Amino acid sequence: MADLIVKMMPINDKAKRAYVYYRDGLSAQNAGDYAEALENYEESLKLEESPFDRSETLKNIAIIYMSNGDEDLALETYQKALDQNSNQPSCLKNMGLIYEKRGRTAQEAGLQDEADRLFDQAAEVWTQAVRLYPGGYLDIENWLKTTGRSNIDVYF
Numbered sequence: 001m002a003d004l005i006v007k008m009m010p011i012n013d014k015a016k017r018a019y020v021y022y023r024d025g026l027s028a029q030n031a032g033d034y035a036e037a038l039e040n041y042e043e044s045l046k047l048e049e050s051p052f053d054r055s056e057t058l059k060n061i062a063i064i065y066m067s068n069g070d071e072d073l074a075l076e077t078y079q080k081a082l083d084q085n086s087n088q089p090s091c092l093k094n095m096g097l098i099y100e101k102r103g104r105t106a107q108e109a110g111l112q113d114e115a116d117r118l119f120d121q122a123a124e125v126w127t128q129a130v131r132l133y134p135g136g137y138l139d140i141e142n143w144l145k146t147t148g149r150s151n152i153d154v155y156f
Contacts, residue, residue, distance in 0.1 A: 018047035022057055034064045055085035062094070071098045092129035093137055096122040100143075123149035 025040030041061050048054050058081035065074035075098055078091040103118035126140045127150075144150035 014047050015049070018044045018049075018053070021047065022053070025057070026060065029060060029064060034068065038064060051084040055081045055088060058084060059088060059091055062091070066094060066098070071102075074098065087132060089129040089133035089136065092125045092132070093140065096126040096129065096140065099125065119147065119149065123147070 021040045021044035025037045025044060028034075028040060029037035038061065041057050044057050045054060048057065058077055062074045062077035062081060065071075065077055075095055078095050081091050082088055099118050099122035103115045103122060106112075106118055107115035123144060126137070126144060130137055130141055130144070141150075
């Protein structure tokens, strides 16, 4: 049924093929088969021309990297997604999660200057996320307030 719907979509064949790879990648990702998901997403990116759709694909790739513990590659890929479509608060939120986690790790190791730098990076991207999605990340808004890293205009 899904293939029939794709065939009837009013888009060119290349975009349809890109969508099928994306859909198959999403299905594999949801099933926990990250290797297959990445293969499908890479094929989709080769065909996809829409910056919005490329951004969604890149975001899903970054989520896989993050799940696999490859935080550097996840950060790089989230940034690529934002370069395609800057209106992606979830990318910013997830980037902040990585920075905040690294900040806590540095703090626990007694590296307070490094921790502060990482917490500031988290605050920077989280502030952007909150601006794009006001009220959507209450836990982040609370963190920004309680750590003193909040800008007064974030919530307006």
